[in-house]
Amino acid sequence: MYKCVNEKIILALLFYLVAINIIAFFLYGIDKWKARHDKWRVTEARLLSVALLGGSLGAFLGMKTWRHKTQHPKFRYGLPLILFLHLVLAIAAVYYLSDTCYPFD
Numbered sequence: 200m201y202k203c204v205n206e207k208i209i210l211a212l213l214f215y216l217v218a219i220n221i222i223a224f225f226l227y228g229i230d231k232w233k234a235r236h237d238k239w240r241v242t243e244a245r246l247l248s249v250a251l252l253g254g255s256l257g258a259f260l261g262m263k264t265w266r267h268k269t270q271h272p273k274f275r276y277g278l279p280l281i282l283f284l285h286l287v288l289a290i291a292a293v294y295y296l297s298d299t300c301y302p303f304d
Contacts, residue, residue: 212292216253223254227261227268234267243268247277255282 226249230241246268250258259278261267268274 219249219252219254220257223249223257224261224264227258228265231265231267243271243273247273250278250281253285255285 223246226241226246230246232238233240246258255278259282262269262274262278
């Protein structure tokens, strides 16, 4: 029977990515709500940082869902670019990690 040594790493990474994307999605919604209610806002640097840390899909979906930051060039063009880079990294990681399985008894 073969078992992947990296199985725990993959599961931890998936958990992290799901969590950071949920956080990014709702962070855009919270900032939109704060903008409408004239409250203290989430900084653009924080919104972009969460996207760079792995939450690019959640940030992109949050931007589209809440229609927030859609006219700002660094969000309009930057988020899709970050998302593309993350997808390339994910494909490379899956390719690399899926090749490292060893037989166990």
